[in-house]
Amino acid sequence: MSVIKAAIVGGTGYTGVELLRLLSGHSQVEVSAITSRAEAGTPVTELFPSLRGHYDLKFSAPDVDELARCDVVFFATPHGVAQAQVPDLVARGVRVIDLSADFRLQDIPTWEQWYGQQHACPELAAKAVYGLPEINREQIGGAQLLACPGCYPTAIQLGFIPLLEAGLVESSGLIANAASGASGAGRQAKTDLLFAENNDSFRAYAAAGHRHLPEIEQGLSQVVGGNVDLTFVPHLLPMVRGIHATLYAKLKNPAAAEATQEALQALFEQRYQAEPFVDVMPAGSHPQTRSVRGTNMCRLAVLRPQGRDTVVVLSVIDNLAKGASAQAVQNMNIMFGLNENQGLESPALLP
Numbered sequence: 268m269s270v271i272k273a274a275i276v277g278g279t280g281y282t283g284v285e286l287l288r289l290l291s292g293h294s295q296v297e298v299s300a301i302t303s304r305a306e307a308g309t310p311v312t313e314l315f316p317s318l319r320g321h322y323d324l325k326f327s328a329p330d331v332d333e334l335a336r337c338d339v340v341f342f343a344t345p346h347g348v349a350q351a352q353v354p355d356l357v358a359r360g361v362r363v364i365d366l367s368a369d370f371r372l373q374d375i376p377t378w379e380q381w382y383g384q385q386h387a388c389p390e391l392a393a394k395a396v397y398g399l400p401e402i403n404r405e406q407i408g409g410a411q412l413l414a415c416p417g418c419y420p421t422a423i424q425l426g427f428i429p430l431l432e433a434g435l436v437e438s439s440g441l442i443a444n445a446a447s448g449a450s451g452a453g454r455q456a457k458t459d460l461l462f463a464e465n466n467d468s469f470r471a472y473a474a475a476g477h478r479h480l481p482e483i484e485q486g487l488s489q490v491v492g493g494n495v496d497l498t499f500v501p502h503l504l505p506m507v508r509g510i511h512a513t514l515y516a517k518l519k520n521p522a523a524a525e526a527t528q529e530a531l532q533a534l535f536e537q538r539y540q541a542e543p544f545v546d547v548m549p550a551g552s553h554p555q556t557r558s559v560r561g562t563n564m565c566r567l568a569v570l571r572p573q574g575r576d577t578v579v580v581l582s583v584i585d586n587l588a589k590g591a592s593a594q595a596v597q598n599m600n601i602m603f604g605l606n607e608n609q610g611l612e613s614p615a616l617l618p
């Protein structure tokens with residue numbers, strides 16, 4: 268197969284440069300355009316010296332004709348940007364992988380309510396494929412427009428899916444307490460993300476309602492074939508990368524043979540046996556965010572504390588990797604019929 272020509276719109280942001288890092292190790296992809304309006308004309312390696320020796324590219328202003336000469340365009344841009352350019356690219360036969368939330372929600376009034384703007388192309392949103400390979404691999408293969416899941420939605424859905432698919436837990440009263448590193452908020456300057464405001468401290472935010480809630484409920488509702496009700500509270504951790512989600516669900520029948528600690532462990536191991544990027548840890552484990560840093564892996568542990576009626580799932584991912592750019596590369600591999608692991612095989616950096 269000939270080399271895939273890729274473009275990245277939004278190359279100076281954290282997910283854009285993470286895409287560059289990952290694609291530098293991908294033998295079947297060549298990044299031929301990378302955009303930034305603020306840094307147009309600047310060599311990529313001047314801004315990111317860690318990429319010296321890997322790229323000989325300059326940032327350029329987004330130009331739809333240049334993008335249309337590529338096989339695939341990644342949008343690593345704030346919400347609302349991709350939907351303005353995607354219709355043109357899709358009409359010209361380009362495959363698009365959007366890391367923003369523009370095409371994640373099927374219900375457009377819900378999208379407009381949570382994102383506070385009018386959707387520019389609802390008809391395309393209806394055709395977009397939601398890029399969580401663990402539930403949607405087949406449709407991803409045929410996607411022209413792919414919506415990459417959000418970071419919290421990835422960690423949370425992967426943790427709840429086995430329990431809900433098996434019908435073991437109530438679909439109402441689900442709880443997700445999740446904490447993210449500061450890179451989840453992007454690279455633009457914000458006072459509450461300054462080192463002195465954020466370091467050595469821990470807090471919740473958006474407890475009254477976070478825009479990932481409808482996305483998670485949409486995905487889990489499809490799994491159960493009905494409504495789910497989730498309480499989701501995100502937190503900000505004083506670290507750079509990583510999400511740790513602690514999930515709680517009530518057993519429907521605590522006395523059932525399928526609900527013992529051993530049976531829950533077996534359920535998770537079986538559900539993800541064939542998944543290259545979900546690792547079910549041995550019973551009793553407490554997965555750490557640093558065990559997935561820079562990788563496309565989601566590590567899970569399932570437990571039933573004191574044998575009571577609540578199942579707890581611990582789920583860790585790297586928000587910039589399985590939560591964004593590495594999952595985008597996994598999706599690209601599936602879309603182009605490549606080995607799904609390509610460019611994604613390095614283990615996490617320790618310590």
Ligand SMILES: NC(=O)C1=CN([C@@H]2O[C@H](COP(=O)(O)OP(=O)(O)OC[C@H]3O[C@@H](n4cnc5c(N)ncnc54)[C@H](OP(=O)(O)O)[C@@H]3O)[C@@H](O)[C@H]2O)C=CC1
Pocket residue numbers: 276277278279280281282283302303304305306329342343344345346348366367368416417418450451452453454455586587590591
């Ligand atoms: N950070 C994370 O962990 C995750 C992020 N995401 C999503 O991925 C997307 C990118 O996130 P992130 O990398 O953190 O964002 P950043 O804020 O770090 O970067 C945004 C990039 O988009 C470019 N950009 C901004 N506005 C426009 C515009 N109107 N037209 C073209 N380019 C534009 C910027 O460059 P310039 O202004 O110079 O053009 C910059 O390169 C967002 O939608 C985010 O929600 C998803 C999952 C996880």
Ligand SMILES: CC(=O)N[C@@H](CCC(=O)OP(=O)(O)O)C(=O)O
Pocket residue numbers: 366367368416417418419447448449450451452453501503
């Ligand atoms: C720590 C932090 O601020 N995290 C971001 C995560 C969301 C994100 O990155 O955006 P997507 O909607 O595209 O997934 C937030 O809560 O807004």
